[in-house]
Amino acid sequence: MGLEKRTLKIIIIVLLTLLVLGAVLGLILGLLLNQRYVELEVWPRSDEYTWDQPLIQFRPSDTGSWHHWYKRINDFLRAYETSIPEDPPRAPCSVHSRHDSSMRSSNCEMAMRLWAPCIVDEFYGYNIGKPCVFLRLNHIHYWVPEPYNVSTRLAIPTEMPEHLKQFMIQRPAQTFGDYIWVSCGGELSSDKENIGPVQYIPAGFPPGFPTSRLHTADRIPYAVRHVPDQVPPPLIAVLFENPRREVLINVECRIWTRDIIYDPSSRVGRARFELFINN
Template sequence: MADKKPAESQFYTRPPQLGKWESLRVFLWNSETKQFLGRTGGSWAKILFFYLIFYAVLTGFFVAMLVVFFQTLDYKTPKWQLDSSLIGSNPGLGFRPMPPESNIESTLIWYKHSDKGNVQYWQRELNKFLNHYNRSNNAHADKLEDCRQFQSPSPNKVCNVKIDQMWHPCVKDAGYNYESAEGGPCIFLKLNRIFNWIPEYFNSSTVDQVQMSPGLKKEILEAESKNQHQVVWVSCEGENVADIEHIGPIRYIPQKGFPSQFFPYKNQEGYLSPLVAVHFEKPKRGVLINIECKAWARNIIHDRVDRRGSVHFELMID
């Protein structure tokens, strides 16, 4: 009996030393305490029940907020428009065809007219872009109407952009003039869409308030005399003195701007953005030409740094 240890000393006896694998085995399942991963079955049930309730409430709250949010949305009309929106009320210009995506930051249209493979890339890009303007490919073709110049379409209709032989050589059958041995290519311009934006057109009393080429001013005044000045005008020219010298004559098809029947854009079904095909009739070969195109309306502000109201690209034909 003298060799027996007191109960107090037995209570503080160290637990037996276990090896790594033995410790892992006991952690996974302790047969003495009936614990799995350090918890009993009751403890696991409580914690799982807690998280089940917690995430159910969290999911319900998130879904409720989404329902409230979608109740405030109009799928056809943006809540914030024009100056209240992020894109503002100053439309920019876009051009097609675009350079390959591998060089997405480039704005250079560079090709060799005698190189079929090189030319075909630009032609394919234009084919894809203009495919939507083919009435048979438009899912809302029944909404399209051949509008008269400067007259709004009928209710629930939109104006058609009909690209026919009047656009020659800026048509598919002519290869958009990229294979011409002497002439230059066709570049298509489009005005970026801004919901409910209405252009303020130039007339004889406002045309002198901005700096524009004398030729464009003359065209605006002549159009006003025929009551045909309700146009967002377009002009393209070389950016520098050398570019102006090398760019050559330019033809605008079907006219030098976007007429009023296409405005305002209100997210109409089947709506087609108006186009202007810019045909560079005889640009200098083997020279890089910097080109700037501008859209002209009283409420379009031009900023070359931010490319507001304009677009820049380069043209080089070998």
């Protein structure tokens, strides 16, 4: 009888230990799950794309050196082709030049003006050494973001760029909705000197992704979270107005949310690429 009681106690202890371990593991996974899936993508990218060395190199005067970047952007943007763009448009609505008027509606023409100069008509700036790159969020179906805004009585990071703070004030979340804010800059101190002015396109709109357009975990049923989106997510274009030439520039872009802790050694919510423009 004593042996049976001892065995029963051991079984109970083992079960309780497994339950505790399971709960702890579940908590850890729950905390890490948000960060595990969030990816900030950069386009264009090469076939040999690696996160550590995603180099974009070209010579503006040599069409052959940048035409493949132009083509890759066009191929990427084909998924956004539409004759009736949303307001504001989530991306350039056509990869067809304005000379091919039969392929572009009047609504699309208006949308393209918002996205200029990061449009096909202007070769996305590569022909004049003022390149555009496109950013979008991926792997967000299991993510519930916690955006920064002035409507919530929580501190805004002091290191957040001033222009983002100004947009929060000008477009408060209770009126305009929340955004996953985005900023790009030089990765190292020398890069900050060489990168030159950076503009976010469409100009005049918040540099970020409106949460109302993102299919995050709080907006889609659990059963379909593994299914790819039928509508492509919104984009942001980043225009480099005057990057220094003949210098390798390390560029870092990141998103700003309360639930993602910035870590320069992590890929979560952060993207990087290298820009080298020949004379």
